[in-house]
Amino acid sequence: MQNHLESLVLRMHKAGIRYSEALREFQKIFVFTVLREKNWNQVRTAETLDVHSDTLRRLIHQFQLDIRSLRTTRRRPPESERLGQFLYPLRPTFALAAQQIHDFTL
Helix, strand or coil: CHHHHHHHHHHHHHCCCCHHHHHHHHHHHHHHHHHHHCCCCHHHHHHHHCCCHHHHHHHHHHCCCCHHHHCCCCCCCCHHHHHHHHHHHHHHHHHHHHHHHHHHHC
């Protein structure tokens, strides 16, 4: 691995790429690669990189990585929507039970 890195650094140096540019590109590719490996999950990526999730979000913004367009899987809906999926189908049952209780008391 060290030989590959040295070769890459030498090519970048000969191409006139400055240290700050090389460092930025390395960080960008490193973060991108781990994000892809973790299926774009930012929490797991931050844990793997051993950085705070806010730091990862700052890096994503700084590198202008558009996570939403890269994601191939559908995200889980917000909890409020997930809760509704389970409650709304049950409402007719509750209404029926309430009606039966009402009919029973008459």
